[in-house]
Amino acid sequence: MSEIKSTHLIHHPYQAPKEFESPQAPLFKASTVIFPNVKAMKDRRWQNKSAYTYGLHGTPSTFTLEEKLATLEGGKYCTLMPSGLSALAHVNLAFLISGDHVLVPDNAYSPNISLLKHLMSNYDITFTRYDPMSMADFKAKLSKRTRVVWLEAAGSVTMEFPDVLGLCEATQAHNAAYVHKDRRPSLIALDNTWGAGLAFDAFKLGVDMTVHALTKYPSGGGDVLMGSVVCKDHGIAQALCNAHMFLGTGVGPHDVDAILKGLQSMVLRYEAQDKAARILAQALMQEDAVAEVLHPALPHARGHAHWKAVCVTPQRPEGLAAGIFSVVFKSEYSVDQVEAFCDRLKLFKIGYSWGGPMSLVLPYDITSMREFAAEHLRNRQVVRFCIGLEDTQDLLDDLRQSLKALGSERLL
Numbered sequence: 001m002s003e004i005k006s007t008h009l010i011h012h013p014y015q016a017p018k019e020f021e022s023p024q025a026p027l028f029k030a031s032t033v034i035f036p037n038v039k040a041m042k043d044r045r046w047q048n049k050s051a052y053t054y055g056l057h058g059t060p061s062t063f064t065l066e067e068k069l070a071t072l073e074g075g076k077y078c079t080l081m082p083s084g085l086s087a088l089a090h091v092n093l094a095f096l097i098s099g100d101h102v103l104v105p106d107n108a109y110s111p112n113i114s115l116l117k118h119l120m121s122n123y124d125i126t127f128t129r130y131d132p133m134s135m136a137d138f139k140a141k142l143s144k145r146t147r148v149v150w151l152e153a154a155g156s157v158t159m160e161f162p163d164v165l166g167l168c169e170a171t172q173a174h175n176a177a178y179v180h181k182d183r184r185p186s187l188i189a190l191d192n193t194w195g196a197g198l199a200f201d202a203f204k205l206g207v208d209m210t211v212h213a214l215t216k217y218p219s220g221g222g223d224v225l226m227g228s229v230v231c232k233d234h235g236i237a238q239a240l241c242n243a244h245m246f247l248g249t250g251v252g253p254h255d256v257d258a259i260l261k262g263l264q265s266m267v268l269r270y271e272a273q274d275k276a277a278r279i280l281a282q283a284l285m286q287e288d289a290v291a292e293v294l295h296p297a298l299p300h301a302r303g304h305a306h307w308k309a310v311c312v313t314p315q316r317p318e319g320l321a322a323g324i325f326s327v328v329f330k331s332e333y334s335v336d337q338v339e340a341f342c343d344r345l346k347l348f349k350i351g352y353s354w355g356g357p358m359s360l361v362l363p364y365d366i367t368s369m370r371e372f373a374a375e376h377l378r379n380r381q382v383v384r385f386c387i388g389l390e391d392t393q394d395l396l397d398d399l400r401q402s403l404k405a406l407g408s409e410r411l412l
Protein backbone atom coordinates (compact mmCIF):
# COMPACT_ATOMS: atom_id res chain seq x y z
CA MET A 1 0.00 0.00 0.00
CA SER A 2 1.28 3.48 -0.91
CA GLU A 3 2.70 5.68 1.84
CA ILE A 4 1.32 8.78 0.12
CA LYS A 5 -1.55 10.05 2.24
CA SER A 6 -3.98 10.89 -0.61
CA THR A 7 -3.67 7.35 -2.00
CA HIS A 8 -3.67 5.70 1.40
CA LEU A 9 -6.90 7.42 2.40
CA ILE A 10 -8.71 5.99 -0.65
CA HIS A 11 -7.44 2.42 -0.94
CA HIS A 12 -8.14 0.23 2.04
CA PRO A 13 -7.33 -3.39 2.78
CA TYR A 14 -10.30 -3.81 5.14
CA GLN A 15 -12.32 -7.03 4.97
CA ALA A 16 -14.94 -7.87 7.60
CA PRO A 17 -13.47 -10.56 9.89
CA LYS A 18 -15.02 -14.00 9.37
CA GLU A 19 -15.78 -14.42 13.09
CA PHE A 20 -17.79 -11.16 13.27
CA GLU A 21 -21.53 -11.73 13.47
CA SER A 22 -24.39 -9.41 14.47
CA PRO A 23 -28.21 -9.56 14.23
CA GLN A 24 -28.34 -7.20 11.25
CA ALA A 25 -26.91 -7.96 7.82
CA PRO A 26 -24.14 -5.55 6.84
CA LEU A 27 -25.14 -2.64 4.61
CA PHE A 28 -23.49 -2.54 1.19
CA LYS A 29 -23.23 0.85 -0.51
CA ALA A 30 -22.02 1.27 -4.04
CA SER A 31 -22.32 3.18 -7.23
CA THR A 32 -19.03 1.74 -8.52
CA VAL A 33 -18.58 -2.00 -8.19
CA ILE A 34 -14.99 -3.16 -8.58
CA PHE A 35 -14.25 -6.05 -10.95
CA PRO A 36 -11.25 -8.29 -10.36
CA ASN A 37 -10.22 -8.01 -14.03
CA VAL A 38 -11.45 -6.88 -17.46
CA LYS A 39 -12.76 -10.33 -18.35
CA ALA A 40 -15.05 -10.30 -15.28
CA MET A 41 -16.21 -6.79 -16.22
CA LYS A 42 -17.09 -8.03 -19.73
CA ASP A 43 -18.66 -11.30 -18.57
CA ARG A 44 -20.99 -10.02 -15.87
CA ARG A 45 -24.58 -9.31 -16.89
CA TRP A 46 -26.84 -6.95 -14.94
CA GLN A 47 -29.96 -8.36 -16.61
CA ASN A 48 -30.12 -11.65 -14.73
CA LYS A 49 -28.96 -10.28 -11.37
CA SER A 50 -26.49 -13.14 -11.06
CA ALA A 51 -23.57 -10.77 -10.53
CA TYR A 52 -22.74 -7.28 -9.35
CA THR A 53 -21.98 -4.69 -12.03
CA TYR A 54 -23.05 -1.24 -10.87
CA GLY A 55 -24.84 0.06 -7.80
CA LEU A 56 -27.95 0.90 -9.81
CA HIS A 57 -28.34 -2.76 -10.80
CA GLY A 58 -27.98 -4.15 -7.32
CA THR A 59 -25.79 -4.68 -4.29
CA PRO A 60 -25.89 -7.54 -1.78
CA SER A 61 -28.24 -5.34 0.29
CA THR A 62 -30.76 -4.70 -2.50
CA PHE A 63 -30.63 -8.36 -3.59
CA THR A 64 -31.31 -9.45 0.01
CA LEU A 65 -34.31 -7.13 0.25
CA GLU A 66 -35.63 -8.26 -3.13
CA GLU A 67 -35.34 -11.90 -2.12
CA LYS A 68 -37.19 -11.27 1.17
CA LEU A 69 -40.02 -9.43 -0.59
CA ALA A 70 -40.40 -12.06 -3.32
CA THR A 71 -40.68 -14.73 -0.60
CA LEU A 72 -43.08 -12.62 1.50
CA GLU A 73 -45.48 -12.14 -1.41
CA GLY A 74 -45.20 -15.68 -2.79
CA GLY A 75 -43.45 -14.66 -6.03
CA LYS A 76 -40.03 -15.33 -7.48
CA TYR A 77 -38.54 -12.06 -8.76
CA CYS A 78 -38.57 -8.59 -7.28
CA THR A 79 -37.47 -5.14 -8.43
CA LEU A 80 -37.14 -2.19 -6.06
CA MET A 81 -38.24 1.33 -7.00
CA PRO A 82 -37.87 4.66 -5.17
CA SER A 83 -41.56 4.83 -4.10
CA GLY A 84 -44.81 2.91 -4.33
CA LEU A 85 -46.02 5.27 -7.03
CA SER A 86 -42.81 4.72 -8.97
CA ALA A 87 -43.45 0.96 -8.77
CA LEU A 88 -46.97 1.45 -10.17
CA ALA A 89 -45.50 3.63 -12.93
CA HIS A 90 -42.88 1.01 -13.82
CA VAL A 91 -45.58 -1.55 -14.53
CA ASN A 92 -47.32 0.88 -16.88
CA LEU A 93 -44.07 1.89 -18.56
CA ALA A 94 -42.67 -1.62 -18.89
CA PHE A 95 -45.70 -3.24 -20.56
CA LEU A 96 -47.69 -0.59 -22.42
CA ILE A 97 -47.10 0.48 -25.99
CA SER A 98 -48.94 2.84 -28.25
CA GLY A 99 -52.49 1.61 -28.94
CA ASP A 100 -52.77 -0.39 -25.69
CA HIS A 101 -55.63 -0.11 -23.22
CA VAL A 102 -55.61 -0.30 -19.40
CA LEU A 103 -58.39 -1.23 -16.99
CA VAL A 104 -58.22 0.42 -13.59
CA PRO A 105 -60.64 0.10 -10.66
CA ASP A 106 -62.62 3.20 -9.80
CA ASN A 107 -61.29 3.06 -6.21
CA ALA A 108 -57.61 2.70 -7.21
CA TYR A 109 -54.88 4.74 -5.53
CA SER A 110 -55.69 7.92 -7.42
CA PRO A 111 -52.15 8.96 -8.55
CA ASN A 112 -52.08 5.79 -10.68
CA ILE A 113 -55.22 7.04 -12.45
CA SER A 114 -53.61 10.50 -12.81
CA LEU A 115 -50.55 8.90 -14.40
CA LEU A 116 -52.71 7.08 -16.94
CA LYS A 117 -54.79 10.17 -17.61
CA HIS A 118 -52.10 12.82 -17.86
CA LEU A 119 -48.92 11.04 -18.96
CA MET A 120 -49.59 7.65 -20.53
CA SER A 121 -52.28 9.25 -22.71
CA ASN A 122 -49.48 11.20 -24.46
CA TYR A 123 -48.34 7.86 -25.89
CA ASP A 124 -51.72 6.86 -27.29
CA ILE A 125 -52.46 4.60 -24.33
CA THR A 126 -56.06 4.69 -23.18
CA PHE A 127 -57.66 3.58 -19.93
CA THR A 128 -61.11 2.83 -18.59
CA ARG A 129 -62.24 2.86 -14.98
CA TYR A 130 -64.33 -0.12 -13.95
CA ASP A 131 -66.62 -0.70 -11.00
CA PRO A 132 -64.53 -3.12 -8.87
CA MET A 133 -67.68 -4.62 -7.36
CA SER A 134 -69.35 -5.43 -10.67
CA MET A 135 -68.06 -8.42 -12.61
CA ALA A 136 -70.43 -7.54 -15.46
CA ASP A 137 -68.94 -4.05 -15.75
CA PHE A 138 -65.40 -5.46 -15.66
CA LYS A 139 -66.08 -8.09 -18.34
CA ALA A 140 -67.82 -5.59 -20.57
CA LYS A 141 -64.78 -3.30 -20.47
CA LEU A 142 -62.08 -5.91 -21.15
CA SER A 143 -61.06 -5.45 -24.76
CA LYS A 144 -58.65 -7.10 -27.18
CA ARG A 145 -56.40 -4.09 -26.67
CA THR A 146 -56.38 -4.39 -22.86
CA ARG A 147 -52.77 -5.02 -21.92
CA VAL A 148 -52.76 -4.22 -18.19
CA VAL A 149 -55.56 -4.91 -15.71
CA TRP A 150 -55.11 -3.15 -12.36
CA LEU A 151 -56.62 -4.56 -9.16
CA GLU A 152 -56.62 -3.18 -5.65
CA ALA A 153 -57.84 -5.05 -2.56
CA ALA A 154 -59.13 -3.36 -0.55
CA GLY A 155 -59.68 -0.24 -2.65
CA SER A 156 -58.26 3.11 -1.55
CA VAL A 157 -60.25 5.14 0.99
CA THR A 158 -63.64 3.46 0.45
CA MET A 159 -62.22 -0.02 1.19
CA GLU A 160 -64.46 -2.14 -1.07
CA PHE A 161 -62.91 -5.62 -1.35
CA PRO A 162 -63.27 -7.01 -4.90
CA ASP A 163 -63.53 -10.63 -6.01
CA VAL A 164 -59.82 -10.90 -6.87
CA LEU A 165 -60.08 -14.56 -7.87
CA GLY A 166 -63.11 -13.89 -10.10
CA LEU A 167 -61.45 -10.88 -11.77
CA CYS A 168 -58.30 -12.94 -12.45
CA GLU A 169 -60.36 -15.81 -13.87
CA ALA A 170 -62.32 -13.44 -16.11
CA THR A 171 -59.05 -11.96 -17.44
CA GLN A 172 -57.56 -15.40 -18.04
CA ALA A 173 -60.72 -16.56 -19.86
CA HIS A 174 -60.55 -13.39 -21.97
CA ASN A 175 -56.90 -14.12 -22.80
CA ALA A 176 -57.73 -17.69 -23.78
CA ALA A 177 -60.63 -16.58 -25.98
CA TYR A 178 -58.49 -14.18 -27.97
CA VAL A 179 -55.32 -16.16 -28.50
CA HIS A 180 -53.69 -14.84 -31.60
CA LYS A 181 -50.04 -14.87 -32.59
CA ASP A 182 -49.84 -11.06 -32.65
CA ARG A 183 -51.86 -10.43 -29.52
CA ARG A 184 -50.12 -9.71 -26.24
CA PRO A 185 -52.23 -11.09 -23.34
CA SER A 186 -53.71 -8.90 -20.62
CA LEU A 187 -51.45 -8.86 -17.57
CA ILE A 188 -52.94 -8.61 -14.08
CA ALA A 189 -51.21 -6.25 -11.66
CA LEU A 190 -52.45 -5.99 -8.08
CA ASP A 191 -51.60 -3.09 -5.78
CA ASN A 192 -50.84 -5.30 -2.78
CA THR A 193 -49.99 -2.53 -0.31
CA TRP A 194 -53.08 -3.11 1.85
CA GLY A 195 -52.49 -6.88 2.20
CA ALA A 196 -48.69 -6.36 2.49
CA GLY A 197 -48.13 -10.00 1.54
CA LEU A 198 -49.65 -11.00 4.90
CA ALA A 199 -53.45 -10.77 4.67
CA PHE A 200 -53.79 -12.98 1.58
CA ASP A 201 -51.71 -14.78 -1.03
CA ALA A 202 -52.15 -12.79 -4.24
CA PHE A 203 -50.29 -15.15 -6.57
CA LYS A 204 -52.53 -18.08 -5.57
CA LEU A 205 -55.47 -16.00 -6.82
CA GLY A 206 -53.92 -15.64 -10.27
CA VAL A 207 -52.27 -12.22 -10.45
CA ASP A 208 -49.16 -11.75 -12.62
CA MET A 209 -47.56 -9.00 -10.57
CA THR A 210 -47.90 -7.41 -7.15
CA VAL A 211 -46.94 -3.82 -6.45
CA HIS A 212 -46.14 -2.95 -2.85
CA ALA A 213 -45.66 0.55 -1.44
CA LEU A 214 -42.93 -0.43 1.04
CA THR A 215 -43.36 3.09 2.40
CA LYS A 216 -46.28 1.73 4.45
CA TYR A 217 -45.99 -1.48 6.52
CA PRO A 218 -42.53 -2.74 5.52
CA SER A 219 -40.99 0.60 6.55
CA GLY A 220 -43.29 1.05 9.52
CA GLY A 221 -41.56 4.29 10.47
CA GLY A 222 -43.31 6.89 8.34
CA ASP A 223 -39.89 8.11 7.23
CA VAL A 224 -38.85 6.08 4.16
CA LEU A 225 -40.22 5.92 0.61
CA MET A 226 -39.80 2.78 -1.49
CA GLY A 227 -41.80 0.43 -3.70
CA SER A 228 -41.44 -2.99 -5.26
CA VAL A 229 -42.87 -5.14 -8.02
CA VAL A 230 -42.90 -8.91 -7.49
CA CYS A 231 -43.71 -11.49 -10.16
CA LYS A 232 -43.25 -15.18 -10.92
CA ASP A 233 -42.64 -15.13 -14.64
CA HIS A 234 -39.10 -14.64 -15.91
CA GLY A 235 -40.19 -12.67 -19.00
CA ILE A 236 -42.22 -10.24 -16.87
CA ALA A 237 -39.29 -9.87 -14.47
CA GLN A 238 -36.97 -9.13 -17.38
CA ALA A 239 -39.25 -6.42 -18.76
CA LEU A 240 -39.43 -4.78 -15.32
CA CYS A 241 -35.69 -5.06 -14.85
CA ASN A 242 -35.14 -3.41 -18.25
CA ALA A 243 -37.55 -0.56 -17.47
CA HIS A 244 -35.80 -0.07 -14.15
CA MET A 245 -32.42 0.04 -15.86
CA PHE A 246 -33.51 2.39 -18.67
CA LEU A 247 -35.14 4.79 -16.22
CA GLY A 248 -32.27 4.65 -13.73
CA THR A 249 -34.60 4.43 -10.75
CA GLY A 250 -32.26 3.09 -8.09
CA VAL A 251 -32.94 3.08 -4.36
CA GLY A 252 -30.69 4.50 -1.63
CA PRO A 253 -28.73 2.04 0.54
CA HIS A 254 -29.82 3.55 3.85
CA ASP A 255 -33.46 3.26 2.80
CA VAL A 256 -32.87 -0.39 1.89
CA ASP A 257 -31.35 -0.92 5.33
CA ALA A 258 -34.37 0.73 6.99
CA ILE A 259 -36.83 -1.48 5.08
CA LEU A 260 -34.83 -4.61 5.91
CA LYS A 261 -35.09 -3.68 9.61
CA GLY A 262 -38.76 -2.75 9.30
CA LEU A 263 -39.61 -6.15 7.79
CA GLN A 264 -38.38 -7.87 10.94
CA SER A 265 -41.21 -6.43 13.03
CA MET A 266 -43.82 -6.10 10.29
CA VAL A 267 -45.94 -9.14 11.16
CA LEU A 268 -46.34 -8.04 14.78
CA ARG A 269 -47.09 -4.44 13.80
CA TYR A 270 -49.58 -5.45 11.11
CA GLU A 271 -51.48 -7.69 13.55
CA ALA A 272 -51.47 -5.09 16.33
CA GLN A 273 -52.64 -2.29 14.03
CA ASP A 274 -55.35 -4.57 12.61
CA LYS A 275 -56.61 -5.38 16.11
CA ALA A 276 -56.66 -1.73 17.23
CA ALA A 277 -58.32 -0.58 13.99
CA ARG A 278 -61.13 -3.09 14.39
CA ILE A 279 -61.79 -1.97 17.99
CA LEU A 280 -61.98 1.66 16.87
CA ALA A 281 -64.06 0.85 13.78
CA GLN A 282 -66.58 -1.09 15.90
CA ALA A 283 -66.80 1.74 18.40
CA LEU A 284 -67.33 4.36 15.70
CA MET A 285 -70.14 2.28 14.18
CA GLN A 286 -72.18 2.95 17.34
CA GLU A 287 -71.65 6.67 17.13
CA ASP A 288 -74.58 8.99 16.36
CA ALA A 289 -72.73 11.17 13.86
CA VAL A 290 -71.59 8.18 11.83
CA ALA A 291 -73.61 6.86 8.88
CA GLU A 292 -71.25 4.00 8.07
CA VAL A 293 -67.78 2.62 8.80
CA LEU A 294 -65.90 1.32 5.75
CA HIS A 295 -63.70 -1.65 6.72
CA PRO A 296 -63.80 -4.96 4.80
CA ALA A 297 -63.81 -7.12 7.96
CA LEU A 298 -67.10 -5.60 9.14
CA PRO A 299 -70.03 -7.87 8.20
CA HIS A 300 -72.00 -5.15 6.36
CA ALA A 301 -68.96 -4.02 4.29
CA ARG A 302 -69.02 -4.03 0.50
CA GLY A 303 -67.01 -7.07 -0.49
CA HIS A 304 -66.97 -8.56 3.02
CA ALA A 305 -67.61 -12.04 1.59
CA HIS A 306 -64.66 -11.63 -0.81
CA TRP A 307 -62.44 -10.45 2.06
CA LYS A 308 -63.56 -13.45 4.10
CA ALA A 309 -62.89 -15.87 1.26
CA VAL A 310 -59.23 -14.87 0.97
CA CYS A 311 -58.20 -13.34 4.31
CA VAL A 312 -59.83 -15.81 6.73
CA THR A 313 -58.19 -19.22 7.11
CA PRO A 314 -58.72 -22.11 9.56
CA GLN A 315 -55.48 -21.08 11.30
CA ARG A 316 -56.67 -17.46 11.43
CA PRO A 317 -60.45 -17.54 11.93
CA GLU A 318 -60.65 -13.81 12.67
CA GLY A 319 -58.85 -13.03 9.39
CA LEU A 320 -56.31 -10.30 8.76
CA ALA A 321 -56.76 -6.73 7.55
CA ALA A 322 -54.68 -3.59 7.38
CA GLY A 323 -55.14 -1.10 10.23
CA ILE A 324 -56.95 1.43 8.11
CA PHE A 325 -60.63 2.32 7.69
CA SER A 326 -62.89 5.21 6.76
CA VAL A 327 -65.93 6.77 8.34
CA VAL A 328 -68.87 8.21 6.41
CA PHE A 329 -70.49 11.01 8.39
CA LYS A 330 -74.24 11.52 8.26
CA SER A 331 -75.37 13.98 5.62
CA GLU A 332 -76.26 16.71 8.15
CA TYR A 333 -72.56 17.19 8.94
CA SER A 334 -70.99 19.83 6.73
CA VAL A 335 -67.48 19.90 5.26
CA ASP A 336 -66.51 22.58 7.79
CA GLN A 337 -67.79 20.55 10.75
CA VAL A 338 -65.99 17.40 9.65
CA GLU A 339 -62.76 19.28 8.93
CA ALA A 340 -63.00 20.87 12.39
CA PHE A 341 -63.48 17.37 13.85
CA CYS A 342 -60.17 16.32 12.20
CA ASP A 343 -58.40 19.49 13.38
CA ARG A 344 -59.45 18.89 17.00
CA LEU A 345 -57.90 15.42 17.17
CA LYS A 346 -54.67 15.46 19.14
CA LEU A 347 -53.12 12.01 18.71
CA PHE A 348 -54.38 11.49 15.16
CA LYS A 349 -52.19 13.74 13.02
CA ILE A 350 -53.28 15.12 9.66
CA GLY A 351 -51.05 13.57 7.01
CA TYR A 352 -50.80 11.25 4.03
CA SER A 353 -49.69 7.62 4.11
CA TRP A 354 -50.25 4.76 6.56
CA GLY A 355 -48.59 1.80 8.25
CA GLY A 356 -46.41 4.03 10.47
CA PRO A 357 -46.24 4.35 14.28
CA MET A 358 -48.39 7.49 14.41
CA SER A 359 -52.14 7.43 13.81
CA LEU A 360 -53.24 9.63 10.94
CA VAL A 361 -56.52 11.16 9.78
CA LEU A 362 -57.56 12.72 6.46
CA PRO A 363 -60.89 14.02 5.15
CA TYR A 364 -61.73 13.17 1.51
CA ASP A 365 -64.01 14.78 -1.03
CA ILE A 366 -64.85 11.30 -2.23
CA THR A 367 -67.50 12.04 -4.85
CA SER A 368 -65.01 14.13 -6.84
CA MET A 369 -62.64 11.13 -6.88
CA ARG A 370 -65.09 8.54 -8.22
CA GLU A 371 -66.82 7.85 -11.50
CA PHE A 372 -69.15 5.35 -9.79
CA ALA A 373 -70.16 7.42 -6.76
CA ALA A 374 -72.14 4.91 -4.71
CA GLU A 375 -75.34 6.06 -3.02
CA HIS A 376 -73.98 5.66 0.54
CA LEU A 377 -71.21 8.18 -0.23
CA ARG A 378 -73.23 10.83 -1.99
CA ASN A 379 -73.31 14.25 -0.25
CA ARG A 380 -71.46 12.84 2.72
CA GLN A 381 -68.08 13.58 4.22
CA VAL A 382 -65.61 10.70 4.37
CA VAL A 383 -62.69 10.60 6.81
CA ARG A 384 -59.94 7.99 6.65
CA PHE A 385 -58.19 6.80 9.81
CA CYS A 386 -54.82 5.03 9.72
CA ILE A 387 -54.08 3.39 13.01
CA GLY A 388 -50.60 3.61 14.46
CA LEU A 389 -49.06 1.96 17.50
CA GLU A 390 -50.43 4.20 20.27
CA ASP A 391 -52.49 2.75 23.12
CA THR A 392 -55.99 1.93 21.80
CA GLN A 393 -57.77 3.52 24.78
CA ASP A 394 -55.85 6.76 24.24
CA LEU A 395 -57.00 6.78 20.61
CA LEU A 396 -60.61 6.16 21.68
CA ASP A 397 -60.38 9.04 24.18
CA ASP A 398 -59.03 11.31 21.46
CA LEU A 399 -61.92 10.43 19.14
CA ARG A 400 -64.37 10.95 21.99
CA GLN A 401 -63.22 14.49 22.82
CA SER A 402 -63.48 15.56 19.19
CA LEU A 403 -66.85 13.89 18.61
CA LYS A 404 -68.19 15.60 21.73
CA ALA A 405 -67.36 19.00 20.26
CA LEU A 406 -69.10 17.91 17.04
CA GLY A 407 -72.25 17.34 19.07
CA SER A 408 -72.39 13.61 18.47
CA GLU A 409 -74.34 12.08 21.32
CA ARG A 410 -73.27 8.54 21.95
CA LEU A 411 -69.60 9.46 22.45
CA LEU A 412 -68.18 5.96 22.09
Ligand SMILES: Cc1ncc(COP(=O)(O)O)c(C=O)c1O
Pocket residue numbers: 083084085086109156191193194213214215225226227353354
Ligand atom coordinates in the same frame (compact mmCIF):
# COMPACT_ATOMS: atom_id res chain seq x y z
C1 LIG B 1 -52.61 1.78 -2.09
C2 LIG B 1 -51.38 2.60 -2.33
N1 LIG B 1 -50.57 2.27 -3.34
C3 LIG B 1 -49.48 2.99 -3.61
C4 LIG B 1 -49.14 4.09 -2.86
C5 LIG B 1 -47.93 4.91 -3.24
O1 LIG B 1 -46.89 4.73 -2.34
P1 LIG B 1 -45.78 5.86 -2.15
O2 LIG B 1 -46.33 6.84 -1.19
O3 LIG B 1 -44.60 5.10 -1.64
O4 LIG B 1 -45.50 6.44 -3.49
C6 LIG B 1 -49.96 4.48 -1.80
C7 LIG B 1 -49.63 5.66 -0.98
O5 LIG B 1 -50.40 6.15 -0.19
C8 LIG B 1 -51.12 3.72 -1.52
O6 LIG B 1 -51.96 4.05 -0.54
